[in-house]
Amino acid sequence: MSYQKLVCELKRFHHLNSALDLLGWDEQVNLSRKSAESRAAQSAALADLIHRESIHPQIGSWLNALEQDSLTAAQQCVVTEARRDYDRAVNIPSEFVARRAKQQSQAYHAWVDARNNDDFTAFAPFLKRQIELAREEAAFFDLNDLQAYDYHIDKNDPGMTAAVIGILFDALKDEVVPLVKQILDSTVKPDLSMFKGFSITKQETFLNRVTRTLGFDFDRGRIDVAVHPFCSGNGADTRLTTRYFADNPLDSLFSAIHETGHGLYEQGLPLEHLGTGLGTAAGMSVHESQSRLWENQVGRSRSFWDYWEPLYREAFPDQLSGVTSEQLYLAINAVSRNPIRVDSDEVTYNLHIILRFELEKSLFSGELNIEDLPTAWNDSAEKILGVRPVNDSQGVLQDVHWATGAFGYFPSYSLGNMLAAQLWYAALDEIPGMESDFSTGDFTRLLNWLREKVHRQGRRYGLMELAKEATGHELSCDALIRYLKERYLPLYRPQAS
């Protein structure tokens, strides 16, 4: 009885939270300039109301009772997740939530100004306060400052710790740094000059066709335009966004494929379990594995372009005339040293993440002071990425995450890359001729495989367990390294002419 009541209440929260999500989606897609203040008030009022509902002692009683019962594995997953959410809601005081929201808003605006003015000193006190808030939050769970970073990692990926990530990332760094050097030392250089004057309307048509062909269900979702692409909503109503640049069509296309990957995951979660652990994504890293797999392993593959290249040429005949298939494919897989994470290719991207992870860890442990952060960033960038930012706007001020208190979030991008590569090879093993399907525009077998191995599992497994269950191997950087080498080394190997 308690179980049914709990599920019913969780579904009610899900509907209310989905309404709150829609306010956020609309804010980024539709909202007029002067309506922002009113939207902020709406979101705050609704969030506060949902929070008050979610701490009702009745829920605690149901959980206490259920935790004494013998439950099926599925029920256990639901109860564990509900307990996690309930304890968060109860332990973190409303006063703190409101104060954090206010200080995050202040820090966000301070960050925008600081980045515009290339003035880290102006931002430093705000960043310091964000770290203090992050520690204060962990303290509500009786965690000390040394445990605070793990607490924030766990928020994104249940069960993950900085120690485990450290081991994984050290191995990754050891392999990627020389690989990048090898690629960039090559005499083979991609030419991106073809990407000029791509009609936005035609990009839109092409990209909608790609998204639909990959399996996104437009009967339960849509795709719109936003400044920063994102995926919101859930499987019952999935909202993707992308953006268009006439002179950077690959940005639009791969952003859309990336968000489609997120959307396919949401649409693959079991609808009947939405709102419970059984219908919730396993965590940020697993989510990112889905977006990355479709964007990179699939979207940058030869077999993918076997099918799409003729259609791309049909849409943009003038721009692509005189460009060979080989030149186009190399441009799609261009690698370069870029100080900016979001403009980076999939090889160097991981180095950006390792850099941030190491700095976050040092900030939380107290080994690194805020004042010393810009220099530490630049030194690390020079060492790991091979490029020293010319100023802080191109360095420590480039990302919004820390300004909004999102600590322990960056690692999930590279953890997701590792899982994506691991899933890719497992799928290749288990689906004979999968890439031949791609060459004919058929992605069904891969999607169905992911549905079974990942999507339908909901939150039954954490990242590490899911990697093992789905691929038969512990999570490691091996598959990612293998993939990067197999894809990029032949491409950058000078051809005998």
Next chain:
Amino acid sequence: MSYQKLVCELKRFHHLNSALDLLGWDEQVNLSRKSAESRAAQSAALADLIHRESIHPQIGSWLNALEQDSLTAAQQCVVTEARRDYDRAVNIPSEFVARRAKQQSQAYHAWVDARNNDDFTAFAPFLKRQIELAREEAAFFDLNDLQAYDYHIDKNDPGMTAAVIGILFDALKDEVVPLVKQILDSTVKPDLSMFKGFSITKQETFLNRVTRTLGFDFDRGRIDVAVHPFCSGNGADTRLTTRYFADNPLDSLFSAIHETGHGLYEQGLPLEHLGTGLGTAAGMSVHESQSRLWENQVGRSRSFWDYWEPLYREAFPDQLSGVTSEQLYLAINAVSRNPIRVDSDEVTYNLHIILRFELEKSLFSGELNIEDLPTAWNDSAEKILGVRPVNDSQGVLQDVHWATGAFGYFPSYSLGNMLAAQLWYAALDEIPGMESDFSTGDFTRLLNWLREKVHRQGRRYGLMELAKEATGHELSCDALIRYLKERYLPLYRPQAS
């Protein structure tokens, strides 16, 4: 103190209700086919939560205390409106609200089927239940069946009664019926054959320009496409919709101008008072007066078209070549006998409303049985409109209102027409050369006048008081009749050739 607390709470409800509104807007503008069920659950969960908040006894205590205080007129307006909403929320049980929502949904679907199948008998029991629900609702306020219709009228227009409407509509009918005959007996016949193949993109551009020029603030609102045009949101974020037909461009254009009128009213309500009676529209009729005034008195005037005709010809040169200004203007003001309300012109429209009002009144008084409704409808249509519907789909089944329990709503359309005409002549009197402004594309002085006389007043006055305050005259059909005669009779007077 109580007053400040009450206002603060009302604003919170306003934000929550605005969130609920957005769910509704998104449902009609964006929602994918298979996401409807999830949206219904979101809206129901949020509506229920807002309802539970709005019946908190603390609000009742504040109101009781404030009603003993001496208040300013403005405070009195806020308290009166809050009392009205609070009593509704408290007196109407949640069980009834949920049951009504369910039965309205059933009745809506039954109506869709019945209209498609031209089968009133299948719909009759659902309609009967809607009337019973309407009576049941009135009974929560100790009103008997005879008072129930007034209760529903009052929901749309505070203070208005069927008796007052009856007097106004009898006078209106006596004048409009012969006027329609006079117009339709004319040998002057509009030619609508020019309206073919109007590019949707160009319609959109033209219509956005019109909307902006009339004064709609796109920094606090937007215009989208929906199957049935509507205006939602509020002055902080006003959402208009229209629709496009290549072969019926006037439908798109006048729908947009109509909704712009609603939007200008919302944007003219004092922002700082949103959520209280001082920032709420005076009622449905006053709202309709604003949409009708811009659509008809302004949008169908010669002075309006003096300015827009050259721009319209520029957008659609092929379609309008060979069409004289006089022919275009006559087409814009075409009058015809049409059994369908929503396809009717502004002259015959009022007769549709009178017909519905008289039938609603008889249904509520018990003089008319549901079974006899189709015949009564057709007889009345023949008598008043001069056209007998060929079937019930073209007759009693044409409108959705009754299926959704919207009784006492139809009259506001014609009450709005009366007020619109009365405001029009008052503005013409008080703003010398107003129509000359229109000829140059300047609508500012009329908008400012309406801002002062209507928009800024919020809910300080009911319909009857507002008419008196704004125009100096009691509400009557005189101005509307004068307007219809002045506009249509010269147009339909055969010219000496």
